[in-house]
Amino acid sequence: MRIIALIVSGLQIWTSEVKYYGKLISEFTEENEGETLMKLFDVYMDLKKAFDLSKKVFQFSILFQILETFNMSIQFLQFVTEIQKRRNAEVAGPIIFGPFELAGILWISKNVIIIIVFSTSCEKLYISINNINALCCWLLKSTQSTVQAKRFYKNIQRLNRVAFHKMSACHISTVDGHLPQEFFYFVFANLIVLLQFNFL
Numbered sequence: 001m002r003i004i005a006l007i008v009s010g011l012q013i014w015t016s017e018v019k020y021y022g023k024l025i026s027e028f029t030e031e032n033e034g035e036t037l038m039k040l041f042d043v044y045m046d047l048k049k050a051f052d053l054s055k056k057v058f059q060f061s062i063l064f065q066i067l068e069t070f071n072m073s074i075q076f077l078q079f080v081t082e083i084q085k086r087r088n089a090e091v092a093g094p095i096i097f098g099p100f101e102l103a104g105i106l107w108i109s110k111n112v113i114i115i116i117v118f119s120t121s122c123e124k125l126y127i128s129i130n131n132i133n134a135l136c137c138w139l140l141k142s143t144q145s146t147v148q149a150k151r152f153y154k155n156i157q158r159l160n161r162v163a164f165h166k167m168s169a170c171h172i173s174t175v176d177g178h179l180p181q182e183f184f185y186f187v188f189a190n191l192i193v194l195l196q197f198n199f200l
Contacts, residue, residue: 063169069111123177
């Protein structure tokens with residue numbers, strides 16, 4: 001998560017630099033302009049490579065996190081259901097959560113929070129990319145932009161369009177702002193089915 005946050009921070013700084021140079025680009029000599037734009041492009045490529053590497057590294061861990069949380073949720077509900085059935089068979093009363101049940105709830109909640117935070121970080125990165133595309137589009141229409149600058153903005157847009165892809169959990173699910181919602185829907189649908197088997 002910290003790596004994604006660092007990449008997002010780098011993209012935001014890069015965007016600020018492009019805005020700054022976009023205002024001053026007409027004052028540069030042709031040589032300085034080309035050198036500056038090349039440096040900006042190299043930095044952007046480094047940020048993209050860092051994200052590509054993060055996708056390869058995190059795709060397995062996020063998939064494991066999703067599957068583990070789902071599995072734990074199902075097993076925990078089954079366990080709690082069986083415990084409550086036995087307690088009610090002995091003494092009828094309200095549902096009581098013991099230390100083990102509370103520990104299970106906290107552990108599952110921790111896993112869910114990790115999924116939410118990681119998905120939020122990825123969504124912030126995608127928003128930063130969209131902001132960069134919007135900035136390049138705006139600067140392309142600027143009358144101050146030179147031929148080299150316009151070529152630079154077009155190359156950034158082309159790179160984002162062709163080479164940028166969202167992170168996925170081993171191509172099973174896209175890691176973005178919708179992932180927690182989809183995960184909760186999937187978990188609760190299965191929990192309801194499990195409860196129906198236990199009580200109906």
